[in-house]
Amino acid sequence: MATMKLNDQAFKHAKSLIKSDDVARDTDWSEAQPSTDEENKFLEDEGRSEYAKWYLGYDPEEDKDNKSYYGFPYGDFERVHRDGLIAAKQRAAQNDYSDIEDAADELLQMIERE
Numbered sequence: 001m002a003t004m005k006l007n008d009q010a011f012k013h014a015k016s017l018i019k020s021d022d023v024a025r026d027t028d029w030s031e032a033q034p035s036t037d038e039e040n041k042f043l044e045d046e047g048r049s050e051y052a053k054w055y056l057g058y059d060p061e062e063d064k065d066n067k068s069y070y071g072f073p074y075g076d077f078e079r080v081h082r083d084g085l086i087a088a089k090q091r092a093a094q095n096d097y098s099d100i101e102d103a104a105d106e107l108l109q110m111i112e113r114e
Helices: 008-019 036-046 048-052 082-094 098-113
Strands: 055-058 070-073
Touching: 008 055, 008 098, 036 048, 048 055, 055 082, 055 098, 070 082, 082 098
Parallel strands: none
Antiparallel strands: 055 070
């Protein structure tokens, strides 16, 4: 993984979804995470700006037109997944992306308070 940065737009989007209680609290992220086909369909139907809202990270060294520009998914294009945030936080910690780790932690704390 290259140098990922926090996607502020996605962070704000996730906060908004949590405030609206669009949260899946008890799911298996490995099952709930969108497949490549689902990602491609969403990207085709909704466009890049909507797609970007579902990824806490982006890689400024990647081409913006590549899906690999985005990383750290946290939802299924409808809801925030608590387990998706846990996975993002853990992966960010493993790769020393403290801004993404901190953002995922803040979102998890919001879910716990709601």
